Amino acid sequence: MSTDIITHEQVARFLQDNPEFFAHYTELLSQINVPHPHSGQAISIGERQVLMLRDKARGLENRLKEFIQFAEENDAIGEKLHRLSLDLMRARDLESALQALYLNLGESFAVPHVAVRLWTGQPQDLPEFGPVSEDIRVMAEGLTAPQCGHSVPEEVRAWLGEAGPHQQSFALAPLKEANMKGLLVLSSEDARRFYPEMGTLYLQWLAELTGAALSRFV
Known part of the structure; x- marks a missing residue:
């Protein structure tokens, strides 16, 4: 009788190599629970995926806000340099x-x-x-x-x-x-x-x- 233990890495590699697995075992998606990333409560894989997407969207939104802020600051500095240029030219x-x-x-x-x-x-x-x-x-x-x-x-x-x-x-x-x-x-x-x-x-x-x-x- 084999006593080989399947590692987490092997399971992950199997699922990556066989993306159709859950198509044949769709009931597993609702039966398998994983810990909530913040509260620790058990949630379904689907719910966990939704949370991951929300976190990703929130991160992208924050980066977009930073880019907009930098752009506005650069525009303001450019306008100030322009006004200074005009004043120096008029001297x-x-x-x-x-x-x-x-x-x-x-x-x-x-x-x-x-x-x-x-x-x-x-x-x-x-x-x-x-x-x-x-x-x-x-x-x-x-x-x-x-x-x-x-x-x-x-x-x-x-x-x-x-x-x-x-x-x-x-x-x-x-x-x-x-x-x-x-x-x-x-x-x-x-x-x-x-x-x-x-x-x-x-x-x-x-x-x-x-x-x-x-x-x-x-």
Whole structure:
């Protein structure tokens, strides 16, 4: 007499290889009960399948809601960048371009603190042309993309004035044009605002837009 024990894997493989099995034994579908995934009560296979489909549909619905939310957020950012572009294009000098930049970042993008430093081109009597150490210049010109995190050199923090010591997160975006080099600094007291793993595509576009606008006047 054989004492071989059929494993769960063998049963599963048999049913996969023989999908017509329940067509010949339809009464089993109503006789076999399985545990409810949440309550533990016994339910039929059909009921279990319905619950699985509902869970799957709920998961797909949640993913769709996330996609819609991301799309709406991206649309909003795109609209803000568009308005900033128009304001920068309308600027007739460097001071008005900088004012447009600071105003849009503060009001539209809700960035509490912004600083700009420029170290090439024709210097002007503006804070944005203040002294910048060689270390900061090398660091900024070595960036290939915006960098986000929770710490910056003390020199950069000092550009933010009295608010500098209270800042908890930063975004550093290099400004690179043929006739101008510089650094755009965004900061916040919220440590979650700019974090190392965040995407930087829009920051990159912001830096390119800012660099192109300011380079017209330096």
